[in-house]
Amino acid sequence: QHDRVISSLVLVNTHTCRYQMSSRRPCPSLYSLSVSSEGGQDEEGADPPQRLTPLERLTTEMCQDEWTIKELIVGRRIGFYKFRGEIGYGTFSRVKMAFPVLTKDKVAIKVQRLLSREISCLEALQHSNVVRLYEVVESHSRLYLVMEYSGGGDLHTHICSDGRLSEAEAKITFAQILSPSNTWSHDKNIIHRDLKAENVLSTCNGCVKVADFGFSTSDTLDTSCGSPPYAAPELFRNECYTGPPVDVWAMAVLLFFMVTGTMPFQADTMGPCQWLIRGILKPVPADRYAVEQMLGCDWLLPVEYPWTVVTPVPLNPLRLADAEPGELDDDEAEIRASLEELGVNMEHIRNNQGKGSRSPITGLYRILLHRAQKRRGTETVPVIRGFVQDPKKEGRLAYRGLMHFSKLCVLQ
Numbered sequence: 001q002h003d004r005v006i007s008s009l010v011l012v013n014t015h016t017c018r019y020q021m022s023s024r025r026p027c028p029s030l031y032s033l034s035v036s037s038e039g040g041q042d043e044e045g046a047d048p049p050q051r052l053t054p055l056e057r058l059t060t061e062m063c064q065d066e067w068t069i070k071e072l073i074v075g076r077r078i079g080f081y082k083f084r085g086e087i088g089y090g091t092f093s094r095v096k097m098a099f100p101v102l103t104k105d106k107v108a109i110k111v112q113r114l115l116s117r118e119i120s121c122l123e124a125l126q127h128s129n130v131v132r133l134y135e136v137v138e139s140h141s142r143l144y145l146v147m148e149y150s151g152g153g154d155l156h157t158h159i160c161s162d163g164r165l166s167e168a169e170a171k172i173t174f175a176q177i178l179s180p181s182n183t184w185s186h187d188k189n190i191i192h193r194d195l196k197a198e199n200v201l202s203t204c205n206g207c208v209k210v211a212d213f214g215f216s217t218s219d220t221l222d223t224s225c226g227s228p229p230y231a232a233p234e235l236f237r238n239e240c241y242t243g244p245p246v247d248v249w250a251m252a253v254l255l256f257f258m259v260t261g262t263m264p265f266q267a268d269t270m271g272p273c274q275w276l277i278r279g280i281l282k283p284v285p286a287d288r289y290a291v292e293q294m295l296g297c298d299w300l301l302p303v304e305y306p307w308t309v310v311t312p313v314p315l316n317p318l319r320l321a322d323a324e325p326g327e328l329d330d331d332e333a334e335i336r337a338s339l340e341e342l343g344v345n346m347e348h349i350r351n352n353q354g355k356g357s358r359s360p361i362t363g364l365y366r367i368l369l370h371r372a373q374k375r376r377g378t379e380t381v382p383v384i385r386g387f388v389q390d391p392k393k394e395g396r397l398a399y400r401g402l403m404h405f406s407k408l409c410v411l412q
Contacts, residue, residue, distance in 0.1 A: 052343075053343025054341075054342045054343050055344055058080065058101055078109065078137050078139075079146075080100055080101055081137075081146060082101060083097070083098045084097045084099060090212075092112055092113065093113075094111045094112075095110050095111070096108070098146075102364060103364065103368065105149075106151070107146050107147065108148065109145065109147070111143075111144055111145075112142065112143055112145070113142060116143075117214070118212075119136055119145065119357065121213045121216040122145075122147075123315065123356070124190065125183065125190070127179070127180040127183055128373075129180045130210050130211075131148045131150065131201065131209045131210070132148040132366065133147050134147060134148070134357070134362075135358070135362055135363025135366065136358045146363055150202060151203060151204045152201065152202030153201070154197065154198050154199070154200060154202075155197040155198070155202070155208075155258070156198045159197065164258065164260055168384055169258075170255070170259045170273070171300060171302065171303050172381060173208055174251075174254075174300065175300055176207070177195075177208060177210060178294055178300070179305070181195075181210075181247060182292065182295060184216075190217075191246060192210070192213060193246060194212060194214065194250075195247055195250035196227050196229075196254065198212075200254070205379070205380075207379045207380070217243070230249075231250075232249035233249075241285065242286075245285035245286070246285075248290075248291065248294070249281065249288065252277050252280035253281075264281070275298070276294065276297050276298075276299050276300075279297075302384045304382060305382045313369065315366065316352065316356065317335075317349045317365035318350070318352070319332070320332060320335065320346070320349060321346040321347075331369075331373070335369055338368050339364065342364065344364060349361060349365075
């Protein structure tokens with residue numbers, strides 16, 4: 001409790017009160033979120049007091065209002081966010097529901113010790129099927145990762161409550177897990193290392209989100225981690241191992257769980273799906289299917305994405321301040337207008353340079369950016385376009401040598 005109080009006081013002093021407004025309303029600087037012209041006027045000709053913007057009102061409350069300061073100290077607030085209960089917890093972290101005071105969107109805040117691996121991996125990924133990182137707030141001993149809130153629950157709870165997925169549901173869900181996996185394992189050289197049903201979340205409209213990159217890495221691998229039921233055989237050997245096949249193995253276990261409602265190997269599944277699982281669950285890492293082969297297999301051929309992968313955009317708002325008239329697209333212009341309505345002007349954005357996700361300005365920008373992208377339909381659930389006329393032929397043409405059987409196990 002003492003450590004939390006000290007950490008909160010540090011946050012109030014360093015993260016909040018540097019934004020406090022003075023009575024002179026100085027020009028914007030690195031330590032101010034207010035803006036005005038220099039100098040003053042005679043009392044006779046003085047303008048009436050200006051109405052505070054939402055941002056100015058919030059920062060003033062965080063430094064002057066006793067109740068707000070108390071909430072910060074006792075842990076009911078962190079930065080610009082108010083907590084609203086706990087979502088879940090793990091061995092190394094807790095996840096709480098919260099909302100930004102300025103925008104009112106629901107967010108999830110992961111509270112953990114000072115580990116930055118997950119932050120760097122999430123910063124490198126921009127995909128509609130990966131949870132978004134909005135902001136990082138750092139205290140004396142903890143990191144608070146402000147992330148997208150997925151209100152549909154996790155896959156493990158869903159299957160345990162309602163039973164195995166139908167074939168169509170399994171196709172749509174698994175395709176959404178594979179799509180970002182191809183991005184992070186090949187394009188970004190990131191290995192998740194803890195893929196499991198508990199870390200597959202869904203939004204209220206059914207879009208799948210892969211979460212919890214706490215064990216993710218891009219380094220040489222020699223440590224055993226993750227959940228044993230999903231762990232590949234090489235994780236239990238005292239030797240170095242290749243990263244992507246570890247994620248691939250976990251995906252096969254996850255797929256089996258989706259289509260059977262049990263963990264391997266205790267139930268039946270269908271032909272093309274059986275071939276896919278057999279092609280993944282191979283004890284030798286080099287023999288397992290690559291993610292591209294999995295995406296092109298017969299079982300997933302009917303799955304069609306009505307959207308493309310999110311086009312990478314700057315994760316900091318500097319472009320909004322530097323763009324010439326007419327350079328911003330409709331989404332960017334809308335985000336800029338929303339920020340200005342909240343009281344964030346372009347000088348605030350310029351002073352935000354170099355802070356990355358460790359800034360409330362960046363957090364506001366990313367929340368508004370995500371909101372605009374969702375309205376544009378970037379998180380629409382995939383659909384099954386119909387039956388493939390000759391799935392075996394199409395599958396072989398797409399990826400030769402795909403259909404072979406595993407010597408590891410027999411699925412009947």
